[in-house]
Amino acid sequence: MATAVLLSKGRYRARLAQSAEDISAAQALRTQAFGTQQLDSDAFDGRCCHVLVEDMRTDARIVCCFRMMRMDHGREVGRSYSAQFYDLSSLEGFNGRMVEMGRFCIHPDCSDPDILRVAWGAMTAYVDQNGVEMLFGCSSFAGTETEQYLDAFAMLKHRHLAPKRWLPRVKAPDVFRFATRLRRRPDLKQAMLRMPPLLRTYLMMGGWVSDHAVVDRDMNTLHVFTGLEIRAIPPARKRLLRAVAG
Template sequence: MIALTKGRYKARVASTPEELARAQAFRATCFGLQVSRDVDAFDGRCAHFLVVDTKDDALVCTFRMLDLSGAKVSGSYSAQYYELSALEAFEGRMVEMGRFCIHPNYRDPDILRIAWAAVTTYVDENDVQLLFGCSSFPGTETAEYLDAFAMLKARHLAPKRWLPRVKAPDVFRFAARLRRKPDFRKAMAHMPPLLRTYLMMGGWVSDHAVVDRQMNTLHVFTGVEIGAIPATRKRLLRAIA
C-alpha cells in the first residue's frame, strides 16, 4: 500500500468505496461539472490516489492509474480520442494516468511533488515501462496557447514509431498548422503543470490536440518512456518517494 508524506501533505491509495466517491466528487468540483460526482466506466479498473492536507484532512489532489497488463492500449481512456495502434508494439508494461486534478485554491508546489512521488513509487513497484495519459489545457480556444503548442512541435513530438493518429472529430493539428518560432517564456507560462512535469522527464506528445467541449479542455496525448527519463530526474523523484 502506497503512503507517502511531504511537508503537510500525505498521498495514499483509496481503499474504500467512500474514498472513491470522495475522489469522484472532488473531480467534479475541479472540472466544473454540473454533477455531484465525476464517474465513468474506467473507475472500477483503476487505482485511485488521494493527496490530503494533514492539518484538516482536506482533499487537495487526486488522480488514477489504469494498469494495462494483459490488456491492449485500445482499452484505455485515451484510446477514445487517439488512434493508438502504434503503441501495441511497445514492449513493456504500460499504465495510464488520468483524471489528474489539484484544488484551485491550493498552489503549494509540494502537492505536485508528492503526487509525482506516489506515481514514481507505483511505477517502480509495478515495473512500468510506459506512463501515458491526456494532458489538458483549460478551455477550448487555442489562441493563448500558440507558443506552447509551437514548443511542443519543435521539441517534444512523439517518435514516429509511437505517434498517435487522429481519431476525434474535433482537433487542432498544431504540428501541421503552426509555423511560428516559440517564445520560451510565453510557452512555459501557458504550459499546464502536469504536462510541464512530463516534459521535464523526457515525455513526448501527439502532433494534435483534441478539443473536448464536454470537459472544456484542449488535451494532447502524452507519454513518457521510463527508461528514457534522465538519471538526475529519476534521483530527484525517488528521493521524495
Template sequence: MLTLSGGAEIGDSYSARYYNLSRLREFDGRMAEIGRFCMHPEWHDPDILRLAWGALSRHVDREGVEMLFGCSSFMGTDTQGYEDTFAMLRERHLAPKRWLPRVKAPRVFRFARALRLRKPDPRRAMAAMPPLLRSYLAMGGWVSDHAVVDDQLNTLHVFTGLEIRAIPPARAKLLRAAGA
C-alpha cells in the same frame, strides 16, 4: 490509474477513446495510464506535484512500469492563447514517429501542421503550459501532434507519453526520494 501488461492492451485505456494508439500496441513493457490529475488554478504549491510524482514513482517501481501515458489538458477549447505552447510542443516535444498517436476524435486541432511556420516565444509558451505537462516534458516526455477538443470537459488535451528510461537519473532519484 490503469496498469497494462503491455501495448497489446492499449485499446482498453481511456486515451484510446480519443487517439488512435495502434502504434503503441508494439510497446513491449508494462504501461500505466494516469487519469485526470486536477489542481485548482490558484494553487501553485510545487509540493503538490512533488508528492503526486513521489507516489507515482513508488507505483512505477513496484509494478515494473516502463511507460506512463495519458491526456494532458489545457483549460478551455479555444486554441487562442496557446499557439506559442503548441508551437513549442511541435518544435521540441513530438512523439517519436514509431509511437506517434494518430487522429481518432471528431474534433481536433492539428497544431503540428497548423503552426509549422510559427516560432514559439518560450516565455509565453511556458506561461500557458499546464504544470503537469511541464513536469512530463522536463522528464523526457512527448506529445501527440494534435490536440483533442473536448467540449464536454471544456478542455483541449494532448496525448502524453513518458518512457521511464528517458527520465534523467538525477530527476529519478529525486522522485524516488519524494516517494519514500
C-alpha cells in the same frame, strides 16, 4: 482495512483509495476542480486504482487525486480512456508494462507546489513497485480556444513530438493539428507560462506528445496525448523523484 500509503512527506500523505467512499471523495474533488455541472464519474473509475493526496494538518482533507489503469503490455492500450480520442495502434507493439494516468487535479484553493511533488513522488513509488515502463495519458489545456496557447503548441511541435514509432494518429472528429498548421517559432517564456503544470512536468522528464490536440467540448478542454518512457527520464530527474518517493 490498512491504509495503502504510497508516500508521506511533511504535511501531505499519498495513498491508494480503499473504499467506495474514497472514490466518491475523489470524484467530488474532480467535479470541483474541473467545474463540471454533474458529478465527474465514468465507467473507467471502476477499472482504475485511485491515488489521494491528503493534507494531514487539515483533518486529512483531499487536496489532489488521480487515477491509474495498469496494463501488462501495449496490446491492452485499446481499453484505455485515451483510446477513445486517439488511434493508439502504434503503441500496441510496446512490450513493457504501462500505466495510464488520468483525471489528475489539485484542489482549486491549494497552490502549494509540494502537492504536485508529492503526487509525482507517489507515482514514482508506484512505478518502481510495479515495474512500469511507460506512463501515458491526456494532458489538458483549459478551454477549447487555441489562440492563447499557440506558443505552447509551437514549442510542443519543435521540441516534444512523439517518436514516429509511437506517434498516435487522429481519431477524434474535432482536432487542432498544430504540428502541420503552426509555422511560428515559439516564445519560450510565453509557452511555459501557458503550459499546464502536469504537462510541464512530463516534458521535464523527457515526455512527448501527439502531433494534434483534441477539442473536448464535454470537458471544455484541449488535450494532447502524452507519453513518458521510464528509461528516458534523465538520471538526475530520477534521483530527485526517488528522493521524494523514498
